[in-house]
Amino acid sequence: VVTGGGRGIGLAVADQLAQEGWQVVRLVRDPGRAQPLAAAAPGQLVQGDLSSRRSTRAAAQALLDACPRVDALVHNASIWPAKRERNEDGLELAFAINHLAPFLLNHLLEPRLVASSARVVQVSAGLAVKGRVDLDRTPTGEDFHPIRTYATTKLCNLLLVGRFAERWAESGVTITALHPGVIRTGLGDRSGPLGALLKLVKRRWASPAEGARPVVRLVRDPALATVTGRAFDREADWQLPAVALDIALAARLWTQAGELCELPLTQPAF
Numbered sequence: 001v002v003t004g005g006g007r008g009i010g011l012a013v014a015d016q017l018a019q020e021g022w023q024v025v026r027l028v029r030d031p032g033r034a035q036p037l038a039a040a041a042p043g044q045l046v047q048g049d050l051s052s053r054r055s056t057r058a059a060a061q062a063l064l065d066a067c068p069r070v071d072a073l074v075h076n077a078s079i080w081p082a083k084r085e086r087n088e089d090g091l092e093l094a095f096a097i098n099h100l101a102p103f104l105l106n107h108l109l110e111p112r113l114v115a116s117s118a119r120v121v122q123v124s125a126g127l128a129v130k131g132r133v134d135l136d137r138t139p140t141g142e143d144f145h146p147i148r149t150y151a152t153t154k155l156c157n158l159l160l161v162g163r164f165a166e167r168w169a170e171s172g173v174t175i176t177a178l179h180p181g182v183i184r185t186g187l188g189d190r191s192g193p194l195g196a197l198l199k200l201v202k203r204r205w206a207s208p209a210e211g212a213r214p215v216v217r218l219v220r221d222p223a224l225a226t227v228t229g230r231a232f233d234r235e236a237d238w239q240l241p242a243v244a245l246d247i248a249l250a251a252r253l254w255t256q257a258g259e260l261c262e263l264p265l266t267q268p269a270f
């Protein structure tokens with residue numbers, strides 16, 4: 001399962017996996033707009049929107065209905081908004097889509113992930129190290145900043161990877177995070193002169209296929225079958241700064257995500 005598989009890095013991940021014979025299920029907001037796979041195998045599209053608690057729950061149910069087993073789950077969908085917008089839960093959109101949706105999907109799909117000792121891959125970003133989590137203001141975007149907010153949500157991803165690795169330690173499910181490189185996609189596109197400049201700069205960036213390769217490696221490399229709780233910068237170990245290894249902050253973020261997703265945070269017995 002690849003979220004945000006209709007374009008960009010997610011599309012390339014789906015394509016590379018399909019070419020290797022995986023049955024790929026792409027979660028997309030609008031199946032009509034999703035780009036087709038180049039691979040011979042068509043894959044499957046599941047409609048789902050990760051922007052709110054309600055819609056993410058519906059997306060999780062649609063995935064459970066579509067996938068009798070899940071061997072890999074790639075959290076790829078993300079936004080990089082230029083201005084603050086809030087979702088129907090009153091939460092800032094990037095916080096909801098980039099951070100809360102993977103958290104909620106991991107919980108709702110957990111039985112299916114455990115059943116096949118799945119690999120979960122969280123696509124983060126190098127900019128995560130510039131993030132600053134303010135547990136009181138970040139969820140509603142009171143500290144919104146057109147660059148730092150995206151970075152903060154990607155830092156939230158890194159902080160929770162360690163928590164999920166602990167939760168799943170006895171279950172066979174693994175979780176890793178990565179920075180896929182600086183890749184030429186539509187992420188963070190802007191209008192106006194700044195947008196035009198960004199388009200020019202992006203021409204020099206690496207292709208989505210290059211961004212997908214380290215993601216696919218985490219999904220399928222047999223040498224990484226038991227690797228969990230680790231972060232990678234493309235294919236190398238990512239030496240994370242202290243802010244991404246703050247266990248106390250990760251614990252508070254976890255509790256808050258549970259409350260915001262209205263999930264009972266019990267420790268399962270695997």
Ligand SMILES: NC(=O)c1ccc[n+]([C@@H]2O[C@H](COP(=O)([O-])OP(=O)(O)OC[C@H]3O[C@@H](n4cnc5c(N)ncnc54)[C@H](OP(=O)(O)O)[C@@H]3O)[C@@H](O)[C@H]2O)c1
Binds near residue numbers: 006050181184
């Ligand atoms: N590009 C880079 O240089 C770069 C660098 C570091 C990390 N990353 C990470 O790589 C991942 C992929 O990004 P990308 O560069 O491929 O960006 P992209 O081309 O903008 O793709 C983002 C994907 O997320 C989906 N998405 C957005 N909001 C959604 C929602 N509410 N529900 C479901 N899906 C939603 C989009 O679907 P729609 O088509 O419906 O909009 C799209 O498929 C992201 O996690 C990003 O943070 C990218």
